[in-house]
Amino acid sequence: SQQGEEDPQALSIQEGENATMNCSYKTSINNLQWYRQNSGRGLVHLILIRSNEREKHSGRLRVTLDTSKKSSSLLITASRAADTASYFCATDAGVDMRFGAGTRLTVKP
Amino acid sequence: KAGVTQTPRYLIKTRGQQVTLSCSPISGHRSVSWYQQTPGQGLQFLFEYFSETQRNKGNFPGRFSGRQFSNSRSEMNVSTLELGDSALYLCASSFFDSNTGELFFGEGSRLTVL
Numbered sequence: 001s002q003q004g005e006e007d008p009q010a011l012s013i014q015e016g017e018n019a020t021m022n023c024s025y026k027t028s029i030n031n032l033q034w035y036r037q038n039s040g041r042g043l044v045h046l047i048l049i050r051s052n053e054r055e056k057h058s059g060r061l062r063v064t065l066d067t068s069k070k071s072s073s074l075l076i077t078a079s080r081a082a083d084t085a086s087y088f089c090a091t092d093a094g095v096d097m098r099f100g101a102g103t104r105l106t107v108k109p
Numbered sequence: 110k111a112g113v114t115q116t117p118r119y120l121i122k123t124r125g126q127q128v129t130l131s132c133s134p135i136s137g138h139r140s141v142s143w144y145q146q147t148p149g150q151g152l153q154f155l156f157e158y159f160s161e162t163q164r165n166k167g168n169f170p171g172r173f174s175g176r177q178f179s180n181s182r183s184e185m186n187v188s189t190l191e192l193g194d195s196a197l198y199l200c201a202s203s204f205f206d207s208n209t210g211e212l213f214f215g216e217g218s219r220l221t222v223l
Contacts, residue, residue: 033211042113042199042214088152090212096142096165097212099152 004032004089004100012106019076021103023089024069032065033090033097034074043088046074081109111136113202115215123223127188130218134181134202140164141183142212143175146197155198158183187220195222 004025013019023032031050035043049056049065049072056063062075076083086102114133122128134141143155154167158177175185181202187194197219201212 035212035214040197040217040219042216043201043212044214045211048211096154096157096167098154099144101151 004091004098006087006089006100006103008103009101010104010106012108013079015079015081015107015109017079017107019079019083019105019107021074021087021105023072023074023100025072025089025091025100026070027091029067029091031092032063032072034061034063034072035088035090035099037086037088037102039085046087076105079105079107081107083107113200113213113215115198115200115218117218118216119219119221121221121223122190124190124192126190127186128190128220129184129186130198130200130220132183132185132200132202132215134183134200135213138202138204138213139181140203140205141177141181142201142203143183143185144199144201145169146199146217147195152199155185190222192222195220 004023007022031048033048034046037043047058047063049063060077065072084107086104088099088102090097090099116131140159142157145153156166156175157164161177172188177183197217199217201214203212
């Protein structure tokens with residue numbers, strides 16, 4: 001079963017705009033990760049945030065984690081057409097990593 | 110350093126047949142996890158192997174099985190294929206247990222069941 005749920009399911013923006021995706025999960029976690037998937041390809045790890053962290057940055061990516069609300073957000077700043085992909089959050093469901101349904105991001109040039 | 114390699118990349122089977130998919134993890138990684146991805150169900154966890162032992166199993170019928178060899182390479186098998194087994198099967202490796210760090214994914218094996 002899936003642990004996380006991303007919101008929105010789909011997002012379409014113009015190049016240069018910021019994109020924000022949200023993830024909610026159900027049970028306590030040790031860490032939360034975000035992955036990107038280009039159409040029909042494997043997933044690529046973007047960033048990992050641990051339960052004792054509130055915010056983390058990596059290049060144009062900013063991730064926040066609110067364990068009291070069991071939610072996380074991924075912000076991509078100054079988006080590019082190459083950022084077009086599906087984005088998934090993954091949480092450790094105690095023993096293994098479980099993924100949400102993903103947000104499909106389209107960045108129009 | 111070579112990435113995670115999955116073979117075959119594409120395959121077509123008919124209902125009732127069986128299929129074996131292979132995954133070679135990154136050198137030194139001891140954990141291999143398998144996921145099934147479909148448009149309707151998203152990414153569903155199948156199972157994880159760590160040092161040749163099945164560490165956890167998802168909610169899939171017994172037709173889905175796997176194993177891991179001493180060199181950490183893993184195989185998964187699906188017997189008596191059904192139309193609903195058509196999916197992208199993804200394998201991911203990690204050095205530690207799958208829930209403690211980054212997962213490295215292969216490009217997947219796309220299975221079509223006719």
